[in-house]
Amino acid sequence: MSEVEKDEVSGTDTTGHEWDGIKELDTPMPRWWLWSWYISIVWAIGYWIVMPAWPLVSDYTKGVIGYSSRAEFHAEMSEVEAGRAHLIKALGDAELGEVKANAELYQFALSGGRSNYAVNCSQCHGSGAQGSAGFPNxxxxxxxxxxxxxxxxxxxxxxxxxxxxxxxxGEMPAFIRDEILEKDQVRDVAEYVLSLSQDGRDTKAAERGKEVFAEECTACHGDDATGSTELGAPNLKDAIWFYGGDKDTIVKTISNGRANVMPSWTDRLDDTVVRQISLYIHSLGGGQ
Ligand code: HEC
Ligand code: HEC
Structure with a gap:
């Protein structure tokens, strides 16, 4: 090896590489940089020893202190749960009608109800509980x-x-499919149903339909057509339609029945959650 040559201008060693008279200098790393580098090596080794760091085949090195963010999360969650335990218990024991009087408990029920509604109910009833045809508002x-x-x-x-x-x-019969009524009777009774909430319907047809209604429909929808919450039969006078208020839809409902299904939640959700959701629904504006 040849002797290290110094650059005359900067006084720095050269590497010995030279291209067309230009010489490469061998400038040493700055002190502060070197020290940071050494310190970070020491830090990294310390970290590997103390903290979980290296993946193994089916496991990982746990580190001296055995830290786990998952365990920390679980600990935090159980703390939250423990903090709420009295509310969960109080809600489970409460008469639902009396929860509102307890501001803290009611707030707990509504916030839990709102988030559980979003997860379990919104796909059928809509994100704002506004419903859609066949899914009640x-x-x-x-x-x-x-x-x-x-x-x-x-x-x-x-x-x-x-x-x-x-x-x-409670199921509405399928009046055509089950051969209870004739097609024109169904059109007449549909006309009668519409005449209960709309002016300008075909009064002759509605008159005929009224008789069919008295015979076939009042058992569930009531003599005055305001429905029955015992049987889930809607009020037919209020121009609020569950399936739709145009004549074709009404004829379809009477002809084939509907019998939509709303799932049962008692086996899927905790009773506390069912209570929370129910209180939330009740709070939406229509609660009686
Ligand atoms: C798979 C769709 C579906 C899901 C999910 C669903 N529902 Fe329903 N829900 C229905 C249908 C359909 C009806 C109407 C049934 C009928 O009477 O014909 C209904 C009716 C209701 C009613 C009765 C409304 C009234 O006017 O009396 C309430 C209250 C209700 N749902 C609340 C909920 C809540 C709370 C959830 C979530 C825990 C939920 N639903 C999830 C389909 C659903
Ligand atoms: C055995 C009880 C029962 C009888 C009888 C019955 N209904 Fe219904 N009706 C219901 C129920 C329950 C519903 C709710 C729809 C559903 O989910 O099946 C309903 C829904 C309806 C609807 C839909 C309302 C809307 O808001 O979309 C119309 C219209 C209707 N019935 C008209 C009639 C007429 C007309 C007759 C007689 C020809 C009749 N119903 C007889 C139980 C009955």
């Missing part, structure tokens, strides 16, 4: 099965025409 004060907190709780808990033994039942 839960904001208004038109209730198929009753809008008291206990009614709502029962509906949510056991469902409607669900597979639970305690489910709400």
């Amino acid at each position: 839960l904001n208004d004060d038109e209730w198929l099965w009753g809008g008291s907190i206990d009614d709502i709780y029962q509906t949510v808990k056991y469902g409607i025409r669900s597979d639970h033994d305690e489910t709400r039942t």
